[in-house]
Amino acid sequence: MIQRLPLGYKQLPLVATVSIFILMYGFGSFRYTGFLSSQVFLNLLIDNSFLIVLAVGMTFVIISGGIDLSVGSVIALTSMVAASLTMNANLSPLIVVPICLLVGSIIGGVQGSLIHFFNLQPFIVTLAGMFLARGLSYVISVETIAIDHPFFDFMANTRIPILGDSFITISVLIALIIVIIAVFIGHSTKFGRNVYAIGGSEQSANLMGLPVGRTKILIYTFSGFCASVGGLIFTFYMRSGYGLHANGMELDTIAAVVIGGTLLTGGAGYVAGSLFGVLILGIIQTIIVYEGTLSSWWTKIAIGVLLLLFIVLQRIIVIRSEKKQNSS
Amino acid sequence: MVNLLMKSKLLWPIVVLVVILLINLIFDPSFFSIDYRNGKLVGSLVDILNRGAPLILISIGMTLVIATKGIDLSVGSVIAMAGAIGAITVTSIDGEGLGPLFIAVGLTLIVSIIVGGWNGILVSRIGVQPIVATLILMVAGRGIAQLITGGQITTVYYDPYQFLGGGYLFALPFSIFIVTFVLLLALFLTRRTSLGLFIEAVGSNPEASRLAGLNSKNIMMMVYMFSGFCAGVGGLILSSNVMSADGNNAGLWFELDAILAVVIGGTSLMGGRFNLMGTLIGALIIQSLTTTIYSIGVPAETNLVIKAVVVLIVCLLQSPEFRRKIFGTDKVNKNRVKKESEGVTLS
Numbered sequence: 001m002i003q004r005l006p007l008g009y010k011q012l013p014l015v016a017t018v019s020i021f022i023l024m025y026g027f028g029s030f031r032y033t034g035f036l037s038s039q040v041f042l043n044l045l046i047d048n049s050f051l052i053v054l055a056v057g058m059t060f061v062i063i064s065g066g067i068d069l070s071v072g073s074v075i076a077l078t079s080m081v082a083a084s085l086t087m088n089a090n091l092s093p094l095i096v097v098p099i100c101l102l103v104g105s106i107i108g109g110v111q112g113s114l115i116h117f118f119n120l121q122p123f124i125v126t127l128a129g130m131f132l133a134r135g136l137s138y139v140i141s142v143e144t145i146a147i148d149h150p151f152f153d154f155m156a157n158t159r160i161p162i163l164g165d166s167f168i169t170i171s172v173l174i175a176l177i178i179v180i181i182a183v184f185i186g187h188s189t190k191f192g193r194n195v196y197a198i199g200g201s202e203q204s205a206n207l208m209g210l211p212v213g214r215t216k217i218l219i220y221t222f223s224g225f226c227a228s229v230g231g232l233i234f235t236f237y238m239r240s241g242y243g244l245h246a247n248g249m250e251l252d253t254i255a256a257v258v259i260g261g262t263l264l265t266g267g268a269g270y271v272a273g274s275l276f277g278v279l280i281l282g283i284i285q286t287i288i289v290y291e292g293t294l295s296s297w298w299t300k301i302a303i304g305v306l307l308l309l310f311i312v313l314q315r316i317i318v319i320r321s322e323k324k325q326n327s328s
Numbered sequence: 329m330v331n332l333l334m335k336s337k338l339l340w341p342i343v344v345l346v347v348i349l350l351i352n353l354i355f356d357p358s359f360f361s362i363d364y365r366n367g368k369l370v371g372s373l374v375d376i377l378n379r380g381a382p383l384i385l386i387s388i389g390m391t392l393v394i395a396t397k398g399i400d401l402s403v404g405s406v407i408a409m410a411g412a413i414g415a416i417t418v419t420s421i422d423g424e425g426l427g428p429l430f431i432a433v434g435l436t437l438i439v440s441i442i443v444g445g446w447n448g449i450l451v452s453r454i455g456v457q458p459i460v461a462t463l464i465l466m467v468a469g470r471g472i473a474q475l476i477t478g479g480q481i482t483t484v485y486y487d488p489y490q491f492l493g494g495g496y497l498f499a500l501p502f503s504i505f506i507v508t509f510v511l512l513l514a515l516f517l518t519r520r521t522s523l524g525l526f527i528e529a530v531g532s533n534p535e536a537s538r539l540a541g542l543n544s545k546n547i548m549m550m551v552y553m554f555s556g557f558c559a560g561v562g563g564l565i566l567s568s569n570v571m572s573a574d575g576n577n578a579g580l581w582f583e584l585d586a587i588l589a590v591v592i593g594g595t596s597l598m599g600g601r602f603n604l605m606g607t608l609i610g611a612l613i614i615q616s617l618t619t620t621i622y623s624i625g626v627p628a629e630t631n632l633v634i635k636a637v638v639v640l641i642v643c644l645l646q647s648p649e650f651r652r653k654i655f656g657t658d659k660v661n662k663n664r665v666k667k668e669s670e671g672v673t674l675s
Contacts, residue, residue: 127588254463298471307460311456312454315454
């Protein structure tokens with residue numbers, strides 16, 4: 001895609017996100033030896049592949065003007081369902097994986113239906129979904145279920161070599177495929193246009209005769225689906241099911257999407273931006289690990305400061321584009 | 329009269345609360361009894377009030393924030409920060425008597441109000457969406473709390489500190505008095521002065537209320553400061569209950585419980601209207617639900633499932649669409665003739 005110059009205001013957050021990522025990576029490579037290697041970069045993808053998938057689903061939800069707080073709990077539930085079906089019921093992964101994906105999609109679909117049919121607040125509905133999913137994973141088992149199965153070992157340990165010594169995992173491949181599909185859905189399908197339209201103004205979308213209800217339900221179903229894919233990747237990563245897995249992950253996801261330049265008011269944002277948002281969260285953690293003397297809580301403070309930066313930037317953009325509209 | 333009650337937004341929350349308490353009575357016939365032991369009133373109901381005190385406090389602050397169409401996600405982190413500041417202050421000041429306690433309480437409350445003011449500035453002056461503005465502090469606040477305690481759980485060995493959360497006054501837990509005071513203060517300010525009207529005006533249309541001569545920005549600012557204050561008091565009570573400060577886990581998920589309590593109490597997340605008594609009942613529902621789950625021996629892990637179901641039921645009962653779809657059809661069949669004749673006059 002060829003970018004027109006000068007950049008539109010809507011692209012500015014995305015450009016800022018990518019620049020900050022490059023700046024932080026440059027800072028890291030300048031300061032620490034061994035930071036500027038392809039493997040350090042690929043590790044960002046490997047360690048955050050589940051977050052990338054979550055952020056993709058969340059991006060659609062936030063562009064439509066909603067929010068999905070249930071994603072972290074759906075990860076826990078997926079890991080629990082996968083672990084108990086594989087280890088306790090001795091089912092083949094061929095059955096387990098579709099069931100897991102179905103569980104997430106159903107939770108998302110039900111949330112979307114409640115939001116649409118009964119006009120409930122997305123915040124409250126997905127909050128209830130969050131409690132429900134985490135509660136259900138405790139109902140399955142309170143204890144951790146460790147997974148010991150050839151399929152999960154294969155998914156966790158297979159290394160796909162690229163560029164000489166460096167490698168990626170199957171999870172990264174899955175995440176990147178989902179990102180590509182989502183970019184296509186967002187920009188080249190009717191569904192994608194509907195999502196942006198609803199986020200811009202739900203009333204206008206309704207008056208234009210767009211299928212608002214169907215789109216809304218599909219958005220939350222897609223987010224639930226992404227959460228369960230993320231849950232499976234997380235399960236490959238941890239090789240266990242546990243009700244406390246991914247505690248608070250929904251906030252990391254929302255933070256990544258916001259840092260990625262998606263407006264929380266809805267109507268504007270890019271899936272690709274969220275990918276970079278996740279990478280920025282990842283690089284903060286990597287830098288703190290490389291620094292060695294910094295304690296883990298600095299991650300939280302750094303994410304907070306970055307959030308603040310981006311939000312103020314977004315506000316300035318919105319105010320300036322409003323002024324532009326008024327003057328023209 | 330029945331009609332008035334049916335229309336009241338408090339009806340369903342009260343019914344749910346009574347049902348939950350009655351379920352307890354089935355499992356434990358002595359549930360409602362209150363004993364007088366060693367100069368203290370002891371009983372399950374007193375216990376619910378005592379343990380629910382922080383939640384009620386924070387929900388009161390949250391109600392006013394939500395009434396301005398805002399939301400405060402940072403209260404959980406403010407609880408952690410307040411607990412950390414309080415505990416660190418009393419442990420680092422070497423003093424006899426009540427001096428350190430007053431310094432700690434004063435310092436904590438000042439910091440909590442400032443922190444609430446920070447949210448207020450972002451929302452009212454910079455115009456950031458409340459959910460995002462407070463998300464910043466929600467993420468960073470817990471980091472700051474851990475920074476204050478040095479990442480460790482700080483234990484307090486200063487006895488007067490315990491009074492805030494565990495002390496008794498006139499045979500009742502002291503925390504109940506704190507809650508009553510804050511609730512009465514909020515009720516007085518919003519219902520006996522024009523402040524409540526202003527808050528509702530700002531919530532329903534900030535631009536219109538600004539044009540009508542209200543200082544919308546300062547009202548929003550004040551509401552967030554009040555929420556910070558409530559979270560600060562709640563944080564002190566919680567940290568005094570366990571005589572320690574835990575930057576990582578103190579007040580975890582409190583923001584969600586508080587928002588739930590507010591919504592169950594009939595305050596719409598769309599702003600413009602609020603119901604403090606409803607919030608009180610909402611918070612009591614959540615607390616008695618927790619107590620019930622522990623007391624009737626249901627595994628504690630299913631707590632979340634039951635909570636989710638209750639939340640959905642209460643929200644659905646409050647949704648006009650749901651009532652029309654479920655209850656409305658029956659009414660139409662019964663009163664079809666009446667409605668049709670009414671329809672003419674209405675149109």
